[in-house]
Amino acid sequence: MIDYLIRRILVMILTLLVVSALVFIVIQLPEGDYLTSYIAELESQGEAADPQKIVYLQKEFNLDQPIWKQYLLWIGGILQGDFGRSIEYDLPVIDVIGEVFVFAIILNASVIAFIYIVAFPIGVYSATHQYSWGDHGLTFVGFIGLATPNFLLALILMFLAKKYLGISMGGLMDSNFENQPWTLDKVISVLEHLIVPVIVIGTSGTAGMIRRLRANLLDELHKQYVTTARAKGLSNVKLLVKYPLRMALNPFIADIGNLLPQVVSGSVIVAVILDLPTTGPVLLDALRSQDTYLAGSFLLFISLLTVFGMFLSDLLLAVLDPRIRLTGGIAK
Amino acid sequence: MTDKLAHFVSQAPFNPMKVDELTPEQEKFYMASQWKMMWWRLRKHRLAVWSGAILLVLYASILVSECLAPYGLHTRNANFIFAPPQEVQLFHEGEFIGPFVYSLDYKLNMEILRREYTDNKNVVQPLRFFCRGDGYEFWSLFETDFHLICAAKGGTFFFLGTDRLGRDILSRIIYGTRISLTVGLVGIILSFILGISIGGAAGYFGGWVDNLAQRAIEILRSIPELPLWMGLSAALPVNWSPIAVFFGLTLILGLVDWPGLARAVRSKLLALREEDYCTAAVLMGARPRRIIYRHLLPNFMSHLIASATLSIPSMILAETALSFLGLGLRPPITSWGVLLVEAQNMEAVELYPWLLLPAIPVIITVLAFNFFGDGLRDAADPYK
Numbered sequence: 001m002i003d004y005l006i007r008r009i010l011v012m013i014l015t016l017l018v019v020s021a022l023v024f025i026v027i028q029l030p031e032g033d034y035l036t037s038y039i040a041e042l043e044s045q046g047e048a049a050d051p052q053k054i055v056y057l058q059k060e061f062n063l064d065q066p067i068w069k070q071y072l073l074w075i076g077g078i079l080q081g082d083f084g085r086s087i088e089y090d091l092p093v094i095d096v097i098g099e100v101f102v103f104a105i106i107l108n109a110s111v112i113a114f115i116y117i118v119a120f121p122i123g124v125y126s127a128t129h130q131y132s133w134g135d136h137g138l139t140f141v142g143f144i145g146l147a148t149p150n151f152l153l154a155l156i157l158m159f160l161a162k163k164y165l166g167i168s169m170g171g172l173m174d175s176n177f178e179n180q181p182w183t184l185d186k187v188i189s190v191l192e193h194l195i196v197p198v199i200v201i202g203t204s205g206t207a208g209m210i211r212r213l214r215a216n217l218l219d220e221l222h223k224q225y226v227t228t229a230r231a232k233g234l235s236n237v238k239l240l241v242k243y244p245l246r247m248a249l250n251p252f253i254a255d256i257g258n259l260l261p262q263v264v265s266g267s268v269i270v271a272v273i274l275d276l277p278t279t280g281p282v283l284l285d286a287l288r289s290q291d292t293y294l295a296g297s298f299l300l301f302i303s304l305l306t307v308f309g310m311f312l313s314d315l316l317l318a319v320l321d322p323r324i325r326l327t328g329g330i331a332k
Numbered sequence: 333m334t335d336k337l338a339h340f341v342s343q344a345p346f347n348p349m350k351v352d353e354l355t356p357e358q359e360k361f362y363m364a365s366q367w368k369m370m371w372w373r374l375r376k377h378r379l380a381v382w383s384g385a386i387l388l389v390l391y392a393s394i395l396v397s398e399c400l401a402p403y404g405l406h407t408r409n410a411n412f413i414f415a416p417p418q419e420v421q422l423f424h425e426g427e428f429i430g431p432f433v434y435s436l437d438y439k440l441n442m443e444i445l446r447r448e449y450t451d452n453k454n455v456v457q458p459l460r461f462f463c464r465g466d467g468y469e470f471w472s473l474f475e476t477d478f479h480l481i482c483a484a485k486g487g488t489f490f491f492l493g494t495d496r497l498g499r500d501i502l503s504r505i506i507y508g509t510r511i512s513l514t515v516g517l518v519g520i521i522l523s524f525i526l527g528i529s530i531g532g533a534a535g536y537f538g539g540w541v542d543n544l545a546q547r548a549i550e551i552l553r554s555i556p557e558l559p560l561w562m563g564l565s566a567a568l569p570v571n572w573s574p575i576a577v578f579f580g581l582t583l584i585l586g587l588v589d590w591p592g593l594a595r596a597v598r599s600k601l602l603a604l605r606e607e608d609y610c611t612a613a614v615l616m617g618a619r620p621r622r623i624i625y626r627h628l629l630p631n632f633m634s635h636l637i638a639s640a641t642l643s644i645p646s647m648i649l650a651e652t653a654l655s656f657l658g659l660g661l662r663p664p665i666t667s668w669g670v671l672l673v674e675a676q677n678m679e680a681v682e683l684y685p686w687l688l689l690p691a692i693p694v695i696i697t698v699l700a701f702n703f704f705g706d707g708l709r710d711a712a713d714p715y716k
Contacts, residue, residue: 147702302559
């Protein structure tokens with residue numbers, strides 16, 4: 001187990017290193033850098049850029065160095081816990097990302113929790129009542145949920161809320177709580193504002209999860225041991241919970257690996273539309289203005305979240321299912 | 333010999349193999365090719381057939397978008413900015429006169445500073461069919477101005493309203509179909525080629541090739557798709573022509589999408605390459621390329637096509653999302669996502685809800701692709 005853990009963590013670190021290089025290249029792909037667009041912007045406003053400041057900025061952010069050197073400086077800094085400075089905000093990246101990232105983790109964790117809490121009972125119901133009206137209805141709703149793009153759902157919900165309820169759903173909290181110290185009211189306001197994004201981001205994941213749980217449970221329910229148990233007079237609930245459900249849960253956990261990137265992706269775009277101060281809007285801005293270190297660290301953090309989530313799900317799976325041998329590589 | 337035989341023997345010809353023979357229906361069934369059986373299976377899946385039909389109609393429409401759209405893509409009606417959808421009527425004052433719309437009366441309300449449109453019930457504008465309207469170049473072959481449907485002469489026909497420049501939204505949606513639907517197709521072809529080649533090589537050769545491909549897949553999968561797409565499309569140069577941006581975008585979609593397919597191909601090939609017929613092919617001197625494409629791939633081609641069908645909608649959605657965020661296609665190229673950019677401003681949407689309408693074809697297409705792909709996947713294994 002220890003062996004496996006160490007190997008897994010090493011692979012994770014290696015993956016993240018490659019991801020960081022990839023991400024850095026992708027961000028550097030556009031022509032020019034932050035400074036050229038900065039100068040262009042100043043010029044379009046009819047102002048001339050102060051050459052001294054340009055030179056200073058160039059030095060400060062190593063923009064005069066070749067790309068590979070910039071990358072090495074950046075990754076070297078990260079290994080020492082320094083993520084570089086955001087050029088646009090003129091703050092250390094960690095300060096810009098910090099709070100935003102905490103919100104992002106809260107949001108994504110709530111979405112995952114939502115998916116599990118909703119998908120579990122519905123999936124079990126659908127499987128145990130196969131081809132009933134309830135099952136058909138839920139399947140249909142699930143398909144719609146699976147197919148409706150979450151950012152369109154967000155748009156439509158926002159429109160409906162504004163039109164018929166007269167409230168604006170955007171933002172993470174009521175505007176009067178912004179820049180206020182944390183109080184109970186503020187927490188409640190944040191929670192209220194979390195409901196819609198969680199539902200919007202979680203819909204397609206929930207629908208997919210229901211389909212999978214239903215299919216898995218159905219496979220199990222048709223096996224002979226279930227018939228045997230039923231013939232022996234086991235009560236329905238006990239029969240269900242004792243074996244088939246436990247078997248059907250396996251993919252449920254292994255699925256975090258698929259679910260997590262999907263949820264993170266979804267939260268990025270939904271956050272842009274609902275104007276949540278999480279990863280989405282900041283990342284979009286950083287990408288647009290070529291704020292290399294900010295965007296790079298962001299993408300890296302998002303990947304870290306994903307990779308770590310997959311790692312956790314593999315571990316959880318190994319703990320829950322003794323049949324999975326760690327040495328042979330798991331979840332393959 | 334007057335005695336007949338002690339027992340009766342029929343003189344009719346008798347075929348001892350009769351039991352093994354097949355009835356014509358059975359023969360049809362057993363001799364049918366796999367594709368034919370897939371079609372039979374698919375036909376039973378009602379929803380999938382209907383979805384397929386819808387997709388067929390949508391794809392056929394992109395061939396003749398110009399004729400179907402009542403207006404041109406960039407036709408501006410300066411007098412009808414943010415005009416609401418006009419309802420098609422059949423009866424005027426209890427009298428049947430065929431499909432028509434009432435003319436729109438326009439008034440600028442200076443108090444709330446809004447344009448107000450009302451139906452003028454006195455002016456009937458019958459729609460014209462197979463008519464002459466805005467000119468266009470058909471398939472860049474010849475100039476024409478033929479339309480399936482147009483407004484009355486001097487009248488208007490905004491079935492889904494107009495946008496902030498007075499452009500007809502229905503026409504723009506019809507033109508947008510062309511881009512939105514092809515983005516997915518071109519992207520999936522690319523991802524298909526990449527997935528089969530890389531997954532095929534990994535599964536067939538194993539060893540370090542497999543290891544390399546596996547790691548690449550893992551790394552690509554650990555970056556969430558949308559942020560990766562965002563980063564890549566932000567990298568498309570601003571000074572590229574719209575067509576170049578279009579192909580750049582499909583390239584990006586394909587480049588990010590292939591790992592899923594590659595995985596499927598790899599795991600199948602790993603199992604299949606141990607089969608006897610594969611060994612036979614190797615012994616007869618076939619090259620790996622031929623074995624993979626000729627002997628192994630056809631085994632699960634139908635599965636691959638089905639799963640490819642299921643990933644087209646995610647590409648269409650990705651294009652819509654990216655364009656919506658301003659990172660994807662830009663005008664003058666018009667896709668559904670580009671049209672939805674107008675709906676970004678909630679205040680505008682509240683006043684002019686028809687700006688949200690381009691979302692509907694997106695949802696219909698994605699649903700249709702999902703149902704169709706689902707049916708296809710079930711049908712892909714007709715021997716079950």
